[in-house]
Amino acid sequence: MPPSNVILEPRSVIRTALLLSLLSFVVPAAPAAQVVGIALDAKVELVNGDLHVLPKPPADAAVFLSFSGTTARTLGEVPVPTGFQGPPSSLAIAADGKLALVAASQRVDANDPAQLAPDRTLSVIDLAATPMRATQTIALDASPAGIAIHPDGKLALVAHTADNSVSVLAIADGRVRVVEKLALGDATGPLAVAFAPDGRRALISFPERARVGVYAVEQGRLRLPAIRELSAGVYPASLAYCGTSGLAVVANYGRVTGDADTISLLDVGAALPRVIDTASVGPSPEGVACAPDGRHAAAALQNMTTVANDAPFHAADSRLVVLRIENRRLTRIAEAPFGPWAQGVGFIDDTTLFAQSMGDRSLHVFRLDGDALREAAPIRFAHGAPAAYGISGR
Numbered sequence: 001m002p003p004s005n006v007i008l009e010p011r012s013v014i015r016t017a018l019l020l021s022l023l024s025f026v027v028p029a030a031p032a033a034q035v036v037g038i039a040l041d042a043k044v045e046l047v048n049g050d051l052h053v054l055p056k057p058p059a060d061a062a063v064f065l066s067f068s069g070t071t072a073r074t075l076g077e078v079p080v081p082t083g084f085q086g087p088p089s090s091l092a093i094a095a096d097g098k099l100a101l102v103a104a105s106q107r108v109d110a111n112d113p114a115q116l117a118p119d120r121t122l123s124v125i126d127l128a129a130t131p132m133r134a135t136q137t138i139a140l141d142a143s144p145a146g147i148a149i150h151p152d153g154k155l156a157l158v159a160h161t162a163d164n165s166v167s168v169l170a171i172a173d174g175r176v177r178v179v180e181k182l183a184l185g186d187a188t189g190p191l192a193v194a195f196a197p198d199g200r201r202a203l204i205s206f207p208e209r210a211r212v213g214v215y216a217v218e219q220g221r222l223r224l225p226a227i228r229e230l231s232a233g234v235y236p237a238s239l240a241y242c243g244t245s246g247l248a249v250v251a252n253y254g255r256v257t258g259d260a261d262t263i264s265l266l267d268v269g270a271a272l273p274r275v276i277d278t279a280s281v282g283p284s285p286e287g288v289a290c291a292p293d294g295r296h297a298a299a300a301l302q303n304m305t306t307v308a309n310d311a312p313f314h315a316a317d318s319r320l321v322v323l324r325i326e327n328r329r330l331t332r333i334a335e336a337p338f339g340p341w342a343q344g345v346g347f348i349d350d351t352t353l354f355a356q357s358m359g360d361r362s363l364h365v366f367r368l369d370g371d372a373l374r375e376a377a378p379i380r381f382a383h384g385a386p387a388a389y390g391i392s393g394r
Contacts (some may be wrong), residue, residue, distance in 0.1 A: 034348065035075065035097040035127060035392040036065045038356070039082040040091060040384025046341055046359065049308035053114050058383045062091060062102050064127060067348050076132045080123035081107060084358060084387035086145035086161065087192040087205075087238045088287045088344030093127070094153040097392035099174060100125040101156060103144035118143045122158065124176045128222055136176055140167055146192035146239075148388075151199045153241070155220050159190040159204065166190055166204065168222060182222060184213075194239040194248070201227070201268060203248060207235040211268065212250050214273045229355065230275050233262045238288045238344075242325060245294030246270070251285035252278075256306070258313030263288055263299050263323070267329050279330035281321045283313070287344040289353065290325075296368065297323045298332065298345045300355045305340035317341035320355045322368060336373040338364040344389045356386035 034064045042057045060082040064075040081104035083090065090103040102123045109117035120143055124136035142160040149156045149171070156169040156176070164186060168179045182191055184204075188357040192205045195217070202222060204213045210233070213226040233252025241248045246269025254261035263285055265277040284306075301319040308314065317337035323330045339357025351368040362378040363386055 004247045008142075010166045034067050034261045035093055036067060036346070036348065037093050037100050037102075037390045038065070038092050038381075038386050039102055039388040041082050041084045041358070042384035043106075045385075046306060049306060049311065053108060053116060055113070060104070060382060061124065062100065062123075063381070064100070064106055064132065069394050075127065076096050077125075078105075078125050078132055078134055080125065080134050081121045082384075082387055083107075083119065083345065083384070087392070088280070088356065088388040088389040089146040089148070089192055089194075089238065090144065092147040092156065093136040093390040093392040094149050094171070095392055096153060097172065098126070099149075099153070100127055100390060101147050101149065101158075101169075101176070103147055103158065105143040105145060111321075114321040114350070118390050119284050120144070120160075122176075126174055135174060136174065138178065140178070141165075145190070145287045146205075148193040148195050148202070150195050150217070151197060155217070157193045157195075157202060157204075157222060159193050161189045161191050162187045164190065166193065166222065170220065176326055179220075183225060184224075191237055192239045194241055196241055196268065202248075203241075203266075203268065205232075205236045205239055205241045205250060207237050207253065208279075210236060212236050214250065214268055228273050230266060230273060232275055233278060234263045234264075236264070238286065240288050240290045240297075241268070242290035242297065242378060243292050243294035247290075247294060247325065249288050249290055249329070251288035251296045251299055253286065254284055256302075256304070258283055258304050261285055261301075262345070263330070264296065265297075265325065265328065267328070277324055277329045279332060279334070281323075282319055285321075287346075289345045289347050291350045291353075293350045295325055295350065297325055298347070298355075299323075300342040300345035302340075302342045305342070305359060310386055316340065318355070318357060318359075320345065320353075320364070320366065320373065322353075322373065333371040334368065334373045336366060336375060338362075338375075339378070341385075343387055346389055346391055348391075350362065356389065358385040358387060361385045
């Protein structure tokens with residue numbers, strides 16, 4: 001197991017900065033400063049495979065960190081509703097690092113505090129303010145799932161799984177408004193969204209239909225119908241573009257049965273997009289990411305850590321799997337354990353990445369050294385579990 005000797009108090013900027021300075025030796029030089037936002041869900045825990053709502057939990061929050069070269073510092077924390085349901089992309093940060101959107105699909109039920117109820121909250125956070133703060137709270141028409149902000153910072157998409165739609169948001173002068181809500185068809189269940197680096201296309205995953213839709217983006221709008229729907233694996237969920245390579249990846253989450261699941265490589269830059277490769281990674285890849293240079297992909301596997309201890313194929317640890325992208329193919333090169341109940345995985349730069357564990361409330365930081373993963377001391381959160389993340393500067 002990796003070392004676990006540091007507790008991160010999210011409300012202590014000084015303690016966070018000291019911890020991250022200890023981690024700086026594993027962070028290679030990066031071309032520009034980035035902001036990493038972590039959504040902390042303080043409401044729930046898993047006990048022997050059962051979800052429990054904590055009595056009188058602290059407020060959910062979003063914590064923001066800045067990575068630049070070999071240094072990292074805490075920017076702050078903002079109390080906003082968050083949630084673990086859906087893809088680990090319910091937090092998005094504008095490319096310039098000045099604004100963040102955080103969604104909450106569930107809240108504690110006011111009539112029964114031991115249960116969760118649907119939520120529709122979207123929070124807008126001004127990251128440039130001192131101190132940073134939430135400037136808007138928007139009640140959407142339906143529970144939000146994945147969020148993505150366009151590279152120009154003027155447009156955002158929010159998927160609504162429960163009512164088969166996507167909300168289109170306009171962003172201007174730090175304010176957000178709902179422009180329209182697009183119906184995508186009965187039983188589509190959109191889950192995750194992602195914009196291409198050039199902003200001309202967007203991806204939407206449809207898990208129950210085993211499809212990934214590729215859409216044109218024109219004049220601040222999502223153009224319907226899809227350019228094409230790609231046939232991915234079982235329950236395609238989280239999405240990530242692979243830099244400017246014209247490729248993307250999707251995590252095929254599966255059905256939590258202990259069977260080996262997959263991630264797929266998508267050629268999304270072509271006139272006629274298609275799936276060009278699929279690689280086995282292990283049970284239930286919750287999150288997926290690509291390095292900025294497009295040469296590696298990573299998947300965070302829940303690995304049957306969320307089922308009862310006596311269930312078949314139960315495991316104590318999640319798994320981080322890294323694959324090389326070469327000649328338009330995926331090749332598995334490295335794997336490492338980390339805490340249970342995996343959520344998101346993200347690259348800070350081309351060789352430094354992190355994986356989120358709801359089970360041990362930690363952000364596990366790794367360095368890809370050739371074909372091996374080296375882990376630093378994890379960042380632990382005392383008042384919530386990391387359920388989603390966003391990175392600026394992509």
